[in-house]
Amino acid sequence: MTHFAVIDVETTGLNPYRHDRIVEIAALLVSQDGAVVSSFASVVNPERDVGPTHIHGLSAADVLQAPLFSEVATPLLEVLRPAVALVGHNARFDLSFLNLEFRRLGVEFPQCSVIDTMQLSGGGTLAACCAAHGIEIEGDAHSASCDALATARLALALLRNASKATVDLSSLKPVPWPILLLPTRPPVRRQEARQSQSHAPTYIQSLVSRLPETDGGTADQGATMAYVDLLGRALEDRNIQEDEGQSLVEVALRWGLTFDHIKAIHGDYLRRLVKTACADGVVTTKEQEDLRLVARLLGFEEMSQSQMESLIHSVAHDESQECLGAASGDTLRGKRVCFTGEGQCRLNGAVISRELATSLAERNGMTVVDSVTKKLDILVVADPHTQSTKAKKARQYGLRVIHEPEFWRMLGIATE
DSSP states (O other), X not given: OOEEEEEEEEESSSOGGGTOOEEEEEEEEEETTSOEEEEEEEEOOOXXXXXXXXXXXXXXXXXXXXXXHHHXXXXXXXXXXXXXXXXXXXXXXHHHHHHHHHHHTTSOOOOOEEEEHHHHTTSOOHHHHHHHTTOOOOSOTTOHHHHHHHHHHHHHHHHTSTTTOOOOGGGOOOOOOOOOOOOOOOOOOHHHHHHGGGSOOHHHHHHHHHSOSOOSXXXXXXXXXXXHHHHHXXXXXXOOOHHXXXXXXXXXHHTTOOHHHHHHHHHHHHHXXXXXXXXXXXXXXXXXXXHHXXXXXXXXXXXXXXXXXXXXXXXXXXXXXXXXXXXXXXHHTTOEEEEESOOOOEETTEEOOHHHHHHHHHHXXXXXXXXXXXXXXXXXXXXXXXXXXXXXXXXXXTOEEEEHHHHHHHTTOOOO
């Protein structure tokens, strides 16, 4: 029986010729009678910033441990191999990325017949074309696997219309798909990538295994204050690196802190941070996301929205609870700062653009630069796990990295 393959990619941007890469790819092998014979789907580590998370829904954390394209190219080809044609919605876009990804592997993606459902539909988005044919998109729009399935259903509907069927699949010759001899890793679906993030951070696991559970006494005040200071620095970028985590474990051991002490310190730190977020009377969705992220980094179990709201309500009405001491805008005045990634915070309902971010920083006495050098004081990251060139350089140089919401908090700017 003749088969065609449906492909869909999610990418870091729109231009593969200017270093944009694939962050997720899905392929379905479909028979002419509409049966899905085999499938492939995986998030892909693009080895750069993930781009517009608000569109494709993938964060840097989702792809950090994902396979490289080279590591999933072979299993992808195994799904494509029986196909005599490729199907895509705006297939030119998907194929331009695939062509360049395979070229990086030293092989050419083969020429083959292409069926573009966007062209057959006369134009329009995938959602609009599916709606016109009574096809429901299941799952998350702009996830590669959901879009591939919707495209397959749309293609079958269009190909059943004799007036629009431009390709006779039965007359097509086999495609000379390449054979790759490359190391492979199992594909990782986006839900699997997110489940892997639910485990406690490795430094928390080290604290559990290396610190005494309790000594029955209270923690030394000086040791507590010093540990909190180091913890605050490590949490500025909302991504505790392995060396930072091991440093926290080491100082806790040397300063006589037990695991019970650490749990109490971390709990107090989180409550102080929550109290700080409550100071203006409103805890925004973005602030809640940040609080949940910090809670996880502090070793608390993944908190649901309702659990976080309960904590916020409790802390907000606790008059004895203090706010978290933080660097003020004055301490950042005169610093050289650089931004990386597409901003996630909002001000007055609009995303803080790079231009606005620059203006806000300059109004607070900072100098904004475009590149990362050893003279830079602070790199502000939109995503804690970004693999952007700027972030890689900053970490290589040992520069201070601050997560975007934390940066605005330091400047006293209430974001949404």
